[in-house]
Amino acid sequence: MRGLDSLKRWLEQHARAAIGALGRLARRPAGSLMTTAVVGIALALPGGFLVGLDNLEAATGGWDGNPRLSVFLEKDVPEDQQARMADRLRAMDPVLGVERIDPDTGLAELREQTGLADSLSLLDDNPLPPVLDARLIEGIGSNATDTLLAEVQSMAGVDEIRLDRLWLERLQALTSLAGRVVTLVALLLGLTVALVVGNTIRLDIANARPEIEITKLIGGTDGFVRRPFLYAGLWHGLAGGVLAALLMNVGVALITGPAGQLAALYDSGFVPTGPGLSGTLALIATGGGLGLLGAWLAVGRHLADIEPGH
Amino acid sequence: MIRFEQVGKRYPGGHDALRGLSVEVARGEMTFVTGPSGAGKSTFLRLIPLLERPTRGNVIIDGVNLAGLPRRRIPFLRRRIGVVFQNHRLLQDRSVFDNVALPLIIAGRPHQEVQRRVRAALDKVGLLTRERADPVTLSGGEQQRVGIARAVVTRPPVLLADEPTGNLDPALSEEIMQLFQQFNQVGVTVVIASHDLSLIQRLGHRRIQLEEGRLA
Numbered sequence: 001m002r003g004l005d006s007l008k009r010w011l012e013q014h015a016r017a018a019i020g021a022l023g024r025l026a027r028r029p030a031g032s033l034m035t036t037a038v039v040g041i042a043l044a045l046p047g048g049f050l051v052g053l054d055n056l057e058a059a060t061g062g063w064d065g066n067p068r069l070s071v072f073l074e075k076d077v078p079e080d081q082q083a084r085m086a087d088r089l090r091a092m093d094p095v096l097g098v099e100r101i102d103p104d105t106g107l108a109e110l111r112e113q114t115g116l117a118d119s120l121s122l123l124d125d126n127p128l129p130p131v132l133d134a135r136l137i138e139g140i141g142s143n144a145t146d147t148l149l150a151e152v153q154s155m156a157g158v159d160e161i162r163l164d165r166l167w168l169e170r171l172q173a174l175t176s177l178a179g180r181v182v183t184l185v186a187l188l189l190g191l192t193v194a195l196v197v198g199n200t201i202r203l204d205i206a207n208a209r210p211e212i213e214i215t216k217l218i219g220g221t222d223g224f225v226r227r228p229f230l231y232a233g234l235w236h237g238l239a240g241g242v243l244a245a246l247l248m249n250v251g252v253a254l255i256t257g258p259a260g261q262l263a264a265l266y267d268s269g270f271v272p273t274g275p276g277l278s279g280t281l282a283l284i285a286t287g288g289g290l291g292l293l294g295a296w297l298a299v300g301r302h303l304a305d306i307e308p309g310h
Numbered sequence: 311m312i313r314f315e316q317v318g319k320r321y322p323g324g325h326d327a328l329r330g331l332s333v334e335v336a337r338g339e340m341t342f343v344t345g346p347s348g349a350g351k352s353t354f355l356r357l358i359p360l361l362e363r364p365t366r367g368n369v370i371i372d373g374v375n376l377a378g379l380p381r382r383r384i385p386f387l388r389r390r391i392g393v394v395f396q397n398h399r400l401l402q403d404r405s406v407f408d409n410v411a412l413p414l415i416i417a418g419r420p421h422q423e424v425q426r427r428v429r430a431a432l433d434k435v436g437l438l439t440r441e442r443a444d445p446v447t448l449s450g451g452e453q454q455r456v457g458i459a460r461a462v463v464t465r466p467p468v469l470l471a472d473e474p475t476g477n478l479d480p481a482l483s484e485e486i487m488q489l490f491q492q493f494n495q496v497g498v499t500v501v502i503a504s505h506d507l508s509l510i511q512r513l514g515h516r517r518i519q520l521e522e523g524r525l526a
Contacts, residue, residue: 008420009418009420010418012418012420013418016415125435131477182525210399210401211401213399214399214400214401214412215389215412215416216388217359217361217393217399218383218388218389218393218412218413218415218416219387219388219389219413220385220388220418221382221385221416222382222385224385224416306326308361
């Protein structure tokens with residue numbers, strides 16, 4: 001029973017501090033809204049970048065990360081030799097799989113994908129060579145690549161080989177660079193959020209000085225004095241998080257139309273997605289956490305200075 | 311209840327407010343602390359709830375030597391000592407009721423108990439009808455009585471008052487002192503610092519006379 005009573009008392013004290021802090025924010029709406037706006041924007045920026053990166057990855061995800069090796073054969077290589085060459089290629093270490101594309105299939109694909117049907121029909125005969133399309137293992141080193149290229153080049157009947165992974169690697173390098181930059185920006189803006197909330201709480205503490213002194217004078221523990229300020233920080237952070245989530249969802253809604261048109265031009269069914277429910281919740285929780293952190297820093301720094309004796 | 315053993319208090323800058331004061335106040339006693347300004351009356355009172363710490367000697371409250379009291383226990387010491395100030399020290403942005411309720415809320419008392427005890431304390435000081443008022447709308451004597459209600463609402467065993475009648479006219483002063491006497495009659499140890507010698511003589515309690523930080 002006693003445990004239950006003290007739990008009830010604890011909950012009551014927290015509820016009182018939480019509601020009291022909310023009331024205090026409501027009494028100064030202008031200042032509270034300013035802080036909330038700063039927190040919201042500072043959270044929405046990195047949030048937006050992260051969602052953008054996710055979308056970029058989703059949009060380019062159709063190309064898997066494996067480099068491809070296109071081996072163009074001489075036009076007069078007979079079918080059975082093509083099959084043997086495909087088998088040899090398939091047996092090589094860095095090769096995952098080989099697809100043989102005969103000139104007719106290649107022409108059909110070209111017609112389908114490029115809309116050049118009319119121009120292609122003008123051709124008398126098929127100019128395309130037979131092609132072996134090899135999918136290589138991910139992250140193949142340049143030594144292994146050179147060895148492979150030399151080996152393939154030395155096969156009889158090979159006309160030309162093309163390794164089409166450079167642009168993909170560049171894109172991936174750019175994406176990971178962007179990811180790193182976004183992480184850095186997110187960290188800095190997160191720090192900003194904590195500092196902004198901390199500064200607001202510092203002002204609150206300065207304004208509440210007489211109250212803090214009297215509370216300590218009549219036996220308020222440090223925890224009791226601290227609590228309303230920590231809740232104020234939490235509320236600021238949560239409100240900022242909600243605002244950030246709103247900004248991001250509105251932003252994504254604004255972008256969806258033009259992005260869809262762009263995707264359509266590239267013949268892609270890609271549709272940009274927002275932060276989603278879990279992303280939104282994570283954003284709000286991050287705001288709350290950073291607000292609490294900022295308040296905690298301010299409280300630790302400034303509350304100890306206020307003693308009724310001085 | 312309150313024992314000072316060779317207590318000295320030197321403020322930064324070298325001023326000695328107390329110089330080896332040894333004095334004892336028994337449980338349930340009512341005592342006046344008198345002496346000229348700067349004799350150390352306020353310092354004497356401030357050392358009891360550890361608003362300040364002595365620079366030497368021992369202060370022992372209810373058998374506990376405060377020198378060994380860790381910082382985190384200080385709030386619990388202060389909850390057992392009601393303090394009334396000359397300038398009231400009320401929260402101006404809270405109602406009379408909320409001011410008096412503060413010590414109970416700090417102690418985490420349940421809601422019904424807070425209501426009941428605050429009303430009882432306000433009734434005792436004759437301000438039950440003003441519980442919704444703001445402190446600024448009250449007269450000096452009324453504000454002082456709110457301060458007293460706040461100091462006694464948790465029924466602390468010790469009640470301290472620093473010049474509680476300093477700004478009041480003689481009739482009001484007498485009223486306030488009678489309130490303190492009533493608390494003393496139910497067993498509270500009361501220590502009051504005061505200038506008001508004629509009033510003190512009329513009431514006829516023990517006097518601790520200080521001069522330059524010592525017993526005179």
